Amino acid sequence: MSAEKFSLRERKKQLTYEAVSEAAISMFLERGFDKVSVAEVAAAADISKPTLFRYFPAKEDLVLHRFADHEDEAARVVTGRPDGTSPLDALRRHFLDGLDRRDPVTGLCDHPDVLAFHRLLYGTPSLVARLYGYQGRSEAALARALDPGTPVAARLAAGQIIAVLRILADENWRRIDAGESAGQVHADAVEAAALAFAQLENGLLMPRPGEAPSVGPG
Template structure:
């Protein structure tokens, strides 16, 4: 019985992944708004009902890893090293992302096609804003748990907002330059320097910034 259940679950995962991969290929090639769920189902050789059994909405087909995305900053904080601060952990992770050319640094190959597809679709743009808000809210909850903050302590929400703004801004800088046609080698050192500056501001505070 356990073997049958295991086989059934594996087939479900494989079907879900196949549908997701096919949908993403169609979206990237033709644009999100130009592809219907019925087309995805036809190419994947499944029914439309099967698609919706795995994905509640068309946007979920495109954003198949949204749960991972929402939890990413929280995970980094939960897994930070002994004696390591929240800022130090996020700084280390972002610098690692630059070296690995990971999508969270904005420097992954092909990421510009993904971003262009989002920018061309009002529905996806709206969903990404929603995801960013949920990600920041979850991050604030994690910070509150990790620091045993009181319910009326504003610091977890403030820290989450500031860190989220920094990582979002840094990734956008790298992505804009990639979309302009620059190579990783042309961009990486500048983004790394800007990341160090940004996290220095977070770490040391911005109280004396802009003094006249």
């Protein structure tokens, strides 16, 4: 099969993923996650239930598909950083840029559609539970990017970094969900990010290839 045909096939598959996921999310937002069946989603997307499960192994995946592109985001930032830039510096800059862009992943986004999606996500226990798997895969990808030669040390570093990113986003989302605008929260979000990354930098020496990191006061 030619690369062009393979690329077209993959694009069609991706479009199907997105169309089915968006149809499902619209139904979940309107009626609630637990009140919409997989069969109803399949019917709305004009596909069979077995076909839907080939794309999405679990009902929760219909919602978490929106996170698919972000699962290895931290790892991609680290591997694609400029020469002379440390992993933490690259991740810090990326997060701060996300705050400026009101990237929903940072929690600092007050667009009505994003607010509705986040309320669906964090208001559904099964979706919250499913997020733990997403975070675990993010940690594993980041650990490999930091240093594939020291798996335990790299996992310790990656776990702390992913936890910091999650806590920062959770804090931003908590305030916006309580009624503040992204503009009102932005300055505090930048300050909190600076504090968080400073704590990581002072308390965590990033692992070098073949060397375990030292953890403790800087």
